[in-house]
Amino acid sequence: MTAPLLSPSRRVRRTPFSAGVEAQGVKAYTVYNRMLLPTVFESVQADYHHLKKHVQVWDVSCERQVELRGPDAARLMQMLTPRDLRGMTVGQCCYVPIVDETGGMLNDPVAVKLAEDRWWISIADSDLLLWVKGIASGYRLDVLVVEPDVSPLGVQGPKADELMARVFGDGVRNIRFFRYGIFSFEGRDMVVARSGYSKQGGFEIYVEGGDIGMPLWNALFEAGRDLEVRAGCPNLIERIESGLLSYGNDMTADNTPHECGLGRFCNTNTAIGCIGRDALLRVAKEGPVQQIRALDIAGDAVPGCDRPWPLYAGEAQVGQITSAAWSPDFGTNVAIGMVRMTHWDAGTVLRADVLGEERVVTVRPGFWA
Amino acid sequence: MTAPLLSPSRRVRRTPFSAGVEAQGVKAYTVYNRMLLPTVFESVQADYHHLKKHVQVWDVSCERQVELRGPDAARLMQMLTPRDLRGMTVGQCCYVPIVDETGGMLNDPVAVKLAEDRWWISIADSDLLLWVKGIASGYRLDVLVVEPDVSPLGVQGPKADELMARVFGDGVRNIRFFRYGIFSFEGRDMVVARSGYSKQGGFEIYVEGGDIGMPLWNALFEAGRDLEVRAGCPNLIERIESGLLSYGNDMTADNTPHECGLGRFCNTNTAIGCIGRDALLRVAKEGPVQQIRALDIAGDAVPGCDRPWPLYAGEAQVGQITSAAWSPDFGTNVAIGMVRMTHWDAGTVLRADVLGEERVVTVRPGFWA
Numbered sequence: 001m002t003a004p005l006l007s008p009s010r011r012v013r014r015t016p017f018s019a020g021v022e023a024q025g026v027k028a029y030t031v032y033n034r035m036l037l038p039t040v041f042e043s044v045q046a047d048y049h050h051l052k053k054h055v056q057v058w059d060v061s062c063e064r065q066v067e068l069r070g071p072d073a074a075r076l077m078q079m080l081t082p083r084d085l086r087g088m089t090v091g092q093c094c095y096v097p098i099v100d101e102t103g104g105m106l107n108d109p110v111a112v113k114l115a116e117d118r119w120w121i122s123i124a125d126s127d128l129l130l131w132v133k134g135i136a137s138g139y140r141l142d143v144l145v146v147e148p149d150v151s152p153l154g155v156q157g158p159k160a161d162e163l164m165a166r167v168f169g170d171g172v173r174n175i176r177f178f179r180y181g182i183f184s185f186e187g188r189d190m191v192v193a194r195s196g197y198s199k200q201g202g203f204e205i206y207v208e209g210g211d212i213g214m215p216l217w218n219a220l221f222e223a224g225r226d227l228e229v230r231a232g233c234p235n236l237i238e239r240i241e242s243g244l245l246s247y248g249n250d251m252t253a254d255n256t257p258h259e260c261g262l263g264r265f266c267n268t269n270t271a272i273g274c275i276g277r278d279a280l281l282r283v284a285k286e287g288p289v290q291q292i293r294a295l296d297i298a299g300d301a302v303p304g305c306d307r308p309w310p311l312y313a314g315e316a317q318v319g320q321i322t323s324a325a326w327s328p329d330f331g332t333n334v335a336i337g338m339v340r341m342t343h344w345d346a347g348t349v350l351r352a353d354v355l356g357e358e359r360v361v362t363v364r365p366g367f368w369a
Numbered sequence: 370m371t372a373p374l375l376s377p378s379r380r381v382r383r384t385p386f387s388a389g390v391e392a393q394g395v396k397a398y399t400v401y402n403r404m405l406l407p408t409v410f411e412s413v414q415a416d417y418h419h420l421k422k423h424v425q426v427w428d429v430s431c432e433r434q435v436e437l438r439g440p441d442a443a444r445l446m447q448m449l450t451p452r453d454l455r456g457m458t459v460g461q462c463c464y465v466p467i468v469d470e471t472g473g474m475l476n477d478p479v480a481v482k483l484a485e486d487r488w489w490i491s492i493a494d495s496d497l498l499l500w501v502k503g504i505a506s507g508y509r510l511d512v513l514v515v516e517p518d519v520s521p522l523g524v525q526g527p528k529a530d531e532l533m534a535r536v537f538g539d540g541v542r543n544i545r546f547f548r549y550g551i552f553s554f555e556g557r558d559m560v561v562a563r564s565g566y567s568k569q570g571g572f573e574i575y576v577e578g579g580d581i582g583m584p585l586w587n588a589l590f591e592a593g594r595d596l597e598v599r600a601g602c603p604n605l606i607e608r609i610e611s612g613l614l615s616y617g618n619d620m621t622a623d624n625t626p627h628e629c630g631l632g633r634f635c636n637t638n639t640a641i642g643c644i645g646r647d648a649l650l651r652v653a654k655e656g657p658v659q660q661i662r663a664l665d666i667a668g669d670a671v672p673g674c675d676r677p678w679p680l681y682a683g684e685a686q687v688g689q690i691t692s693a694a695w696s697p698d699f700g701t702n703v704a705i706g707m708v709r710m711t712h713w714d715a716g717t718v719l720r721a722d723v724l725g726e727e728r729v730v731t732v733r734p735g736f737w738a
Contacts, residue, residue: 005372005374006372006397008372008675009692010675011618029373029376030380031400100502126496127495128499130500133469135507136507138503247380304377305379
């Protein structure tokens, strides 16, 4: 099965960094929030080894921002999520499950509190803007909801601190995990957060204004030459090893946060105002009947997981696999799936139907990294 | 510039017809509503000639449905659009611009009235479901809003009537334009509408239940062998010639329906309840300051339009081109763009910057077909 081509159109939006991404020889993309997201530069495996050893610059512009601004911004933010945000301070980022009135996940973004009355929601792959605008309109809230011209640029890998310090100054080294600071580049202030979609450490720069995108991109590559900096992207293997879920792959609006193993980000009792609170109170108390698990798939490298692979115990389907890849470092196929509670204990052995081929699958006690 | 590859993932959803599409040798896709939409089979030009002469079966599952069901369904439907829907009857389909509270276009779908209290909205490329759910929740409407398991299959081209009659019976010949009937296939009722994203004539079958997808696909190919039926897809050249706009390409939430030349679908005075009505009343009266135009681009075949190409008169930017392709039948580059009123009269000559190359552009009196 060879990958098909992606046809060009304005609808699949380019980013402020697309010229840089192309110059670095991007080989494949996915489409994420109707925008180009690179998936492969040298190869998924070569990119993976490099990410764990050096530093990469990632065009993650597709993490679009939903900006809430106005007197009701904080109230609206709390309406969206079962995570209690009362203790959140300016300067903090929070991973927030977003749920509808039934408790179904609509997105799993990072909320950035810029001021009491100004927030960014850095979204996963769904038009959360439309939900938030609809809620704001329907509840007649006094708040502006827009997609600003802000494109995140990731700097990920063990040498990320060194590279960032060379461009933004040593102050970036002091940013704590899921905190941000304001740093200047060519006279422009930027939100720089210690966050990112890998577990190799690093930052996300919220680049405001597309015009400054390529100057920053070029400055990072210039400064990082001896660090072996390369263009990279969220890496399928590394993100599965690290247990970083992907909205649309590992969970959809059919799932509650508790099914996704995100119960620790839900304070359903105290998140007063959350639209999905009533629906989630019961599941928070009783627990879900199925949940995300790390899974080991025996045998050779599996193909790309472009559809759910059903999981069986005997004749009964007890779950499905939604992300999978061969891990060179762990010498196995690492995978993420949803498994029913009757079969979710670590060590349980199941069978997967991988495009007609039967594979032995073992439920793991946790993710790999 | 060669097209890059599209990486597989569950997030970019397959359709009930994907196996058939692959068997017919699909060469390229785009991603539309987070779902695979084929763009090329033999070649864009070969597909174009075939579409105008024979009949094609199109996997347009990505036209997902937003289903409204319940006592407030009709009220909610009218809240979404400035088109007055009071005269719409069961059995009718209507092209309805959907606008937000500022009059900005959120989608340009076809609404299908199944019953007074049950509607499908067959959407273009944005998560309209989230907007509609947000509005329903915020206004506390008594209505269910869901994405049902319904995947449209297009049958397009001059021989479409003949092919459809062989599979569904001669009754389909009597379906009028933008009307539908209920027809049976293997004991399953299906909504069959005379509609589609080409001007070559044809139908859209709203296939309810993914399991019946491939049996229907196969029956159409079996019945159409001597009609030279092929797998096809919305064709870039044909849709530009025909003036069929593409949401995300030719218009976005920045544009009002009037800018998109869709004023004839707006009854802003009488569409009482429409959320964007206040904002649109003024533009409906005064008219827009820029509007969609058919444009002729001189010279050789242009490259794929993957970003807006600015249009100039002298030093001033007066518009942009958002869709373009070489038309074999008209021997020119056909294009769609947005042009300011000072320069939108037919015959006006402008300059386009096509990736650094200057091209002469002429505003046309209308589309080609």
